[in-house]
Amino acid sequence: MKFRASFIKELLVLLRDIPGLIVLFIMPIAMIIVISLVQDTTIQSLKGSKIDILYIDNDEDILGTSLLTGLQKSELFNIDKNKLSEKDAKHKVAKGExxxxxxxxxxxxxxxRKQIKPYITSIFTGENYKQKKDFTKTQIKILSDPTTKSTFRHTIISSLETYTAKIETQILLKILAENLEQMTGVKPEMNEEPIEAVEFIEEFAFEKETKITPNSTQHNVPAWTMFAMFFIVIPLAGNMIQERNDGSFFRLMTMPGSYLTVLTSKTAVYLLVTFTQFILMLLVGILILPAVGLPVLKIGSHPFALAFMGIASGLAAIGFGLLVGTITNTHEQSGVFGSVSVIILAALGGVWYPIYAMPHIMQKISIISPLNWGLSGFYEIFLKDGGFAQIIGSVTVLIIFFVMTVFLSVLIEKIKRFNK
Amino acid sequence: MIKIENLTKIYKGNSEPAVNNISLSVSKGEIFGLLGTNGAGKTTTFSMLCGLFPPTTGNVFINNLSVRSHISEIKKNIGVVPQNIALYPTLTGKENLMFFGKMYGLRKNTLKERINHSMIAFGIEKHADKKIKNYSGGMKRRINLIAGILHEPDVLLLDEPAVGIDAHSRLDIMDQLKKINKMGTTIIYTSHYLEEAENLCTDIAIIDEGKIISKGKPDKLIQENNCDNLESLFFKLTDKKHID
Structure with a gap:
């Protein structure tokens, strides 16, 4: 009966706190949409061209023409062919055009051609070909805006290197054919198109058959759901501090019943909140993200495992909130400590940057983040279509974390009160 | 009924005790006033009486049960009215009382009946469904008091129950306290309103710098010290020109 009364009280307090509800539900939804859009745009801008390039072809021969064709074919760039001096080109890039x-x-x-010809001739004459000492490398100049990210620059340089290599091979073959013709009097049939004998096939390494395709939505929705769930620390800790400040906590402590009853009812209400957040985030992934041009979220074929993961993650977030609310004494303390600690745990947990890309030491440290445990479980479901067997490890550590934080909260509250 | 034995509290990091070796007893049916200036040790004593934290030394017995070892049983039989408005501002008066009543283990029907009765007695029944944040100071004080008496405790502990409200509301609250006392509830209350204490209390103790400097029946103490009223007695004993 006490639990029920406390649950209803917590629910009413929460439902009547409109700004708090906005923070709990609207902000995470806004965050997931904005971040998914931003990340997707970045990926698209890397993958899907639209980098403005000024192309100055003073060669007007095979290399210049072929490089232009190659760059155009790649669909990565917006190419503007022009006849400008290097000085003018530099000026336009510096201006950001x-x-x-x-x-x-x-x-x-x-x-x-001049570099290749002696080499080919040496093959037919049997002479020992040595590169001349005055050998001058062909220099293709790339001018870049200093604000352009290195990833963009590397994409272009890598494309140019690929096309140049192809063209060098073509020139080499052409000279080879000319030499053969001179020797045999027969003109060899040359195919202008290069032979592409190797094809790259990319496939995701799933253990079993699945229709899930890893994409930005499959990564972002679980990551930001975890982040939003852990941001419950701020309202939850704030609620506890408010209760202490206005004296109702004092009254509760003079009543029959334990602090655990208070914490249990808070846990139940906030679990309802985190689970609602979780459902809303899934709905955003399924309904809203596709409407703004992003890939649709596929939740896999284990909805109960997914729900279980949502509950375990919510409990871990609530446990952390209860601990922060117990340790801190003012709204300022809980606000700063709560938000900064969640951001640090999110960074460590791989919400912003994949753990595998972190330095080795950070990968080791990331193990301490409950967001990491939650994210691992969600990735099993969202990216590998995993079920209960695959998430049980993550769920176990999240629940152990919850139990530990509640235990610590009760202990610290007793120490604070009785150790005055 | 209530026995305080050599009660001392020294807060961590302080060398001076907030409450220094006080002893007193309160009989059943009394209204006992613990009077003193701010910082005299009233609230510390009050907190130890309701088991919020343990004394450094000494003990408190309520119905022969020690607060050190039987606090759970004691909590069932005491009602506590803190100095702060210990209510949820976004809940209505009725919702607050329903919650605190249920936390005392009262059944729904009994609780509803007691809430209605108390609200009528305190003259706030029309405001039952208003949120606490929209109440006046006097109304908040009344609800704060009702929350501590819903379970009809043997002992009612009140810490400055009428602080910061108008004279009319204060008189109302005092009248209600007398009625509650007549029904058999022992009351211990702290206050620095000396006139109020003189009218209400059957016994008093004056506490200053953590020590009890005088205790007994108000009339008798006033007479013994050749004073006109409790206020002049207080100033005489504490050597203070005013009370905060």
Whole structure:
């Protein structure tokens, strides 16, 4: 009966706190949409071109033309072909009109031919080919805006290197054919298109058949759901501090019943909140994200395992909130400590940056973050279509964390009160 | 009924005791006033009486049960009215009372009946469904008091129950306390309103700097010290020109 009364009281207090409800439900939804959109745009801008390039072809031969065709084919860039001096090109890039300018110097193709020809001749004559000491490398100049991210620059340089290698091979084959023709009098049939004997097939390594495709939504929804759930620390701790400040906690402590009853009812109400947050985030992933052009969230084929993961993560977040609310004494303390600690735990847990890409020492440290445990479980479901067997480890540690934090909260409250 | 034996409290980090070796007893049916200035040790004594934290030395017995070892049983038989408005501001008066009543283990029907009766007695029945944050100071004090008496305790502990409210509301509360006392409830209350204490209390103790400097029946103490009233007695004994 006491639990029921306390539960109803907590629920009423929560439902009547409109700004608190906005923080709990609207903010995480806004956050997941904005971050998914931003991340997807970044990925799209990396993958799907639209990098403005100024292309100056002073060569006007095979290399210049072929590089242009290659860059256009890749669909990564918006190419503006122009005849400008290097100085003007530099000026335009510096002004931000173009992210990058590629300048192919005059006679570049000729220079390649001149370098390749003696090499081919040496093959037929049996002479020992040695590169001349005055060998000058062909230089293709790439001017980039200093604000352009290195990933963009590397994408372009890597594309140019690929196409240049193809063209060098083509020139080499052409000279080889000319030499053969001179020797045999027969003109060899040359295919202008390069032979692409190797094909790359990318496939995700699933243990079993699944229709899930890892994408930004499958990564973002669980990550930001965990983050939002843990942000419950702030209202929950605030609620506890408010209770202490206005004296109702004092009254409760003079009544029959234990602090555990108070914590249990808070846990039940806030579990309802975290689970509602969780459902809302899933709905956002399924209904809203596709409406704004992002991939739809696929929840896999184990809804009960997913619900179980949601409950375990919610409990861990609540346990942390109860502990913060017990340790801190003022709203300022709980606000700062709560938010900063959640941000640190989120960073360690791989919400912003994948753990596998972290330095080795950080990967070791990340084990302490409950967000990491939760995220691992969600990834099992969202990215590998895992079931109960795959998430049981994550669920166990999350629940142990919850039990430990509640135990610590009760202990610390007693110490604070009785050790005055 | 209530026995305080050599009660001392020294807060951590303090060398001076907040409550210094006080002893007194309160018989059943008394209204006992613990009077003193702010910082005299009233609230510390009050907190130890209701088991919020243990004394450094000494003990308190309520119905022969020690607060050190039987606090759970004691809590069932005491009602506590803290100095702060210990209520949830976003809940209505009725919702607050329903919650605290249920925390005392009262059944729904009994509780509803007692809430209605108390609200009528305190003249706030029309405001039962208003949120506490919209109550006046006097109304908040009344609900704060009702929350401590719903379970009809043997002992009612009140810490400055009428602080910061108008004279009319204060008189109302005092009248109600007398009625509660007549029904058999022993009352211990702390206050620095000396006139109020003189009218209400059957026995008093004056506490200053953690020590009891005088105790007994108010009339007798006033007479023995050749004073006109409790206020002049208080000033004489504490050597203070005013009370905070």
């Amino acid at each position: 173009y992210r990058i300018a590629v300048i192919i110097p005059e006679g570049t193709t000729d220079l390649i």
